[in-house]
Amino acid sequence: MFFKRFYDTDLAQASYMIGCQKTGECLVVDPIRDVQTYLTEAAAQKLRVTHVTETHIHADYLSGSRELAAATGAQLLLSAEGGPDWQYTYDDGNRAPLHHHTSFMVGNVRVQALHTPGHTPEHMSFLITDTPRGDAPSMILTGDFVFVGDLGRPDLLDEAAGGEGTRFAGARQMFASLRDTFLTLPDYVQVWPGHGSGSACGKALGAVPTTTVGYERALSWWGRLVQSGDEAAFTAELLAGQPDAPLYYGRMKTQNRAGPALLGTPAPLPEVNATAARAALETGTTLIDTRPRAEYQQAAPTGSVNIPDGNTLETWAGWLLRDGQPYLLTARDAAHADTLRRRLWMVGLDTVTGFIRSVDGLPTTDARPFSASELPRHSGALILDVRGRTEHEAGAIPGSVQLHAGRLPWSLDRLPRDREIVVHCQGGARSAAAASFLRTQGLNVTELAGGYEAWRAAQQPTEPQPTEPQPA
16 A cells, blocks of 8 residues: 655645555545645556545635546545535536445555544545455544544634534534544554644644554543543533634635636746836735745835745735735746745635746835834834734733734724734734735734734843942
């Protein structure tokens, strides 16, 4: 049996390829939308992608299942559990339904679908058996059901998808899925989840890629509660302290259920000059400026959002940018622009029309933040904390208002247009992106350098320094 894990560090998202070298067939589970990585790996292993599936209707990224099945002619297997509100609504003629205990073969590898609701009503996990080695399963792909050291949060439908009270039903379903399905498996079964540390789909995900059923049974926070039948304590702990859910998750849910638009083979991004870029910005295009924030803040182009090329590009783009609007981006060259565009596909931003190599020739402003010592001079300003709710509760600037950066585009009516808004986060990275977005909305925005950490440090009294005795 061939097995490989693919991992996107930005969204902390894992997808998997499972193949049978004897027959040359393989399955891809939870693919991302840039499917070339799977095509390349399959070719390298002399495998054909014959089956594609996903664990659930994803919220944090746009699925590549439809894209990969269309590109390869593979069968697309999707959950038919969860009730009518949680059925996929697209069918390209290659779709087969999955129910609890549905089994299918990928060459000599048996895959059994297990309905494991809790994170979402339709959620599936996949139990894998390498039949030439015997009838005992070797691993389970758990998606957003069981993570390393944690569980998928059941409150996303309330937080980001417009649900009401679904978190309690989800918690009950999670408890039952653990008791009746997961904990019935042998201890030796390897657990390969759909997310790692850093994902907002849970609150305390482990950093290692895999665990086992036995390890989670013995050492997880939930194992003792489920085995003792204490559903009330389990529910209270599961729902406590969950991070804010970015509101673009609701859009991802809707698009993944209806079927993400097929990308096919897009034409290369054209390079545009400063004159064309300036004209585009004047008529409603937004510039995604991927330069480092310090460089950006010295010369911030009018109509630009600073989302640096780094480990948070996809996350912050999902937080702050709306789909269907035209975008330009900054890039070193055509290859760099193509890489950035493919990463933006992850969060459904398909309308990048071109790239520029330099912002020279564009109107810019000085957007450098001010120091914590200057904050008293900004009396009357709204102090906007764009950190998460739990961060704010752990310590905040007096009088500040908390609004997670991932909720800003949907909450503009909560912000004043007749006074200054001082934006801050923990250390300055998130607030730089958030402040740049708010400026594109015509708000009077400044930024606190170093964020809450710098403000807190400025409040600490300094120790008096000993002085040398003076001669008489």
